[in-house]
């Protein structure tokens with residue numbers, strides 16, 4: 901798992917904020933299968949950290965894939 905650094909403002913945070921799992925694409929599903937293997941350590945390809953300021957906004961895009969979500973967040977000036 902990557903350290904908690906916001907995917908929008910790149911702020912490193914300790915307790916507030918959280919990890920959001922976006923809808924998995926076929927590639928994400930394939931990549932994330934590796935986590936079923938014992939001893940595999942890595943970061944799920946559809947999981948992103950958001951600080952306390954960006955978490956609630958980003959949460960609204962959780963039902964989308966990461967590409968769709970970041971695209972819409974850009975359009976809606978969340979980023």
Ligand SMILES: [Zn+2]
Pocket residue numbers: 906907908909910911950951952953954
């Ligand atoms: Zn942030």
